[in-house]
Amino acid sequence: QKEVEQNSGPLSVPEGAIASLNCTYSDRGSQSFFWYRQYSGKSPELIMFIYSNGDKEDGRFTAQLNKASQYVSLLIRDSQPSDSATYLCAVGQAGTALIFGKGTTLSVSS
Amino acid sequence: DAGITQSPRHKVTETGTPVTLRCHQTENHRYMYWYRQDPGHGLRLIHYSYGVKDTDKGEVSDGYSVSRSKTEDFLLTLESATSSQTSVYFCATGQGIGTDTQYFGPGTRLTVL
Numbered sequence: 001q002k003e004v005e006q007n008s009g010p011l012s013v014p015e016g017a018i019a020s021l022n023c024t025y026s027d028r029g030s031q032s033f034f035w036y037r038q039y040s041g042k043s044p045e046l047i048m049f050i051y052s053n054g055d056k057e058d059g060r061f062t063a064q065l066n067k068a069s070q071y072v073s074l075l076i077r078d079s080q081p082s083d084s085a086t087y088l089c090a091v092g093q094a095g096t097a098l099i100f101g102k103g104t105t106l107s108v109s110s
Numbered sequence: 111d112a113g114i115t116q117s118p119r120h121k122v123t124e125t126g127t128p129v130t131l132r133c134h135q136t137e138n139h140r141y142m143y144w145y146r147q148d149p150g151h152g153l154r155l156i157h158y159s160y161g162v163k164d165t166d167k168g169e170v171s172d173g174y175s176v177s178r179s180k181t182e183d184f185l186l187t188l189e190s191a192t193s194s195q196t197s198v199y200f201c202a203t204g205q206g207i208g209t210d211t212q213y214f215g216p217g218t219r220l221t222v223l
Contacts, residue, residue: 044200046213096208103152
């Protein structure tokens, strides 16, 4: 069974620090990797996606993918209290539905 | 946003009654999905559709049925609601499956007493 694993947290970081969120997946055929943010009581919203090994940066967010290690991470630089949320990792391949991890809760203290 | 609405947003019902949740999209996305989200389980796929009248089962499809008679609408029916189906239900849409972004609706909170 295909699995996507995330540390449930909570991950607590002070304001201004770097938050590092990690995700591992079991299917070596996975092709696409997504990070969603979900505030309490709200629906998931896309932060970014990555398809190739290496880093992809978008503002304060950097996604890192290492297919050999079956590992994807999300770095949030200069963390803000507004970044406090649950972060969902999703993994997919063509023709099959995305598989979501259970999410990591991030708490940023001011 | 993908222009996805869900109705109702909140519903309380009794065990044994049928319930239908509606998802409506304005983006003309081919794929539509129904998920449920529960503490400790994350998002779990119930059913998805890849076109009008074309649907397939997901991980937790027992007790649920779906229908898609128009591109923009995807209905989820609980044939005889049980307390274990108390959950938050999310609809999502996307242009492709597996490699394309999914966009989520606002969710429906269903309570089965």
